[in-house]
Amino acid sequence: MIVVTGANGPFGRLVIDxxxxxxxxGELAVSVRDPALATRLSDQGVRVRHGDFDRPDTLRDAFAGATTVLINATNYGTPSETRARQHAAAIDAALTAGAGRIVFTSWQDLDHCPLDFVRDFAAAEKLLATSGTGWTILRMTYGMAASLVRDVRSSMDTGALTAPAGDAHATPAAVTDLGEAAANVLIGAGHDGRTYELTGPDAIDWHDLASLASTLAGREIRYRPASDEECRAQWTAAGWPPAAIDMLTAYYGAFRSxxxxxxxxxxxxxxxxxxISSLDAVRATQLP
Incomplete structure (x- = not known):
């Protein structure tokens, strides 16, 4: 039996579908914080179980009888310290349940990532590698396309794409492709001990994003590289909280690195x- 966590969330739903x-x-089960929101799945015959990453006792029951567990770690908005505890609890619960394989969704290009707030993913990967059970790590660019959409939308409103990205490139993958790939790993063989870097097939830059914005807006929009200081001032004036500004500044800095x-x-x-191409992955993310 395959157990998928976070099946009420957008990525979990994609995988389950x-x-x-x-x-x-009947060979599937889902672990969700609120089973009442998963009636779509229970109506199709999927076993719906209560599982909360903050309550390890519920995870042991949610994972009972699992041969494979997908630990859906796309909870990027959770503080790193909390997320580390949650993922460790989920891994321990899967081991306690006797799962022969754990598939874990990790952070993209983790070996070269300078962002301090995702270091917990490295700790989770280490736990898996030393767990004694079968494991597969999916380092996903999940969320990257959505983050780039912000620049596209903003430029369509202002007429210029201004960002502290320098001449950086990015490799976002389509979320639909990521969900399908995860499902293929869950039901396929030959993935034990493998770490996959799930990027888009090509690298795009902010000039490409400006070109996409131009196409969508029906007028020319150019990319103008800006400094961190200029953009921080703009974000502050727009009312962004300091913690969000710090995180976004670090995110652009990671791209530039x-x-x-x-x-x-x-x-x-x-x-x-x-x-799906990286630019099309961005375009498919809540854009007209």
Whole structure:
């Protein structure tokens, strides 16, 4: 039996939908904080179980009988210290339940990432590698396309794409591709001990984002690189909280350092088809 955590969230729903298209619902279970919100799945025959990362006792019951557990770690808005505790509890619960394999969604290009607030993902990966059970790590660019959409939308309002990205490149993958790839790993063989870097198939820069904004807006929009200080002042004037400004400044700095700039073939290999282009991944993220 495969157990998927966080199945009420957008990524978990994508994975479950792909699994349901390829295997009997009775061989699936989901771990969710609020089972009442998962009636769509229970109506299809999926076992819905209460599981809360902040309550390890519920996870042991939620994972009972699992052969494979997907620990859906896309809770990026959670503080790092809290997230580290949650992921450790989930890994321990899966081991206690006797799961023969744990699939973990991790942070993209983690080996080259300078962001302090995602170091807990490295700790979780280490726990898995020393767990004694089968494991697969999916380092996903989940959320990257959505973060780049902010610049596209803003430029369509102001007429210029202003960002502290310098000449950085990014490799966002389509969330639909990521969900399908995760499902393929869950039901496939030969993935134990593997770490996959699930990027888009090509690298794009902020000039490409400006070109996309131009197409969508029907007028020319150019990219203008700006300094951290200029953008921090703009974000402060717009009423952004200091913690969010610090995080966003660090995020752009990571891009400028070369983090997440190199496309990898892993996603297409898992999909067994070409992945959606990185620019199309951005365009598909809540844009007209």
């Amino acid at each position: 792909h699994l349901l298209a390829r295997m009997p619902a 070369g983090w997440a700039a190199a496309p990898r073939p892993d996603l297409a290999d898992l999909l067994r088809r070409p992945a």
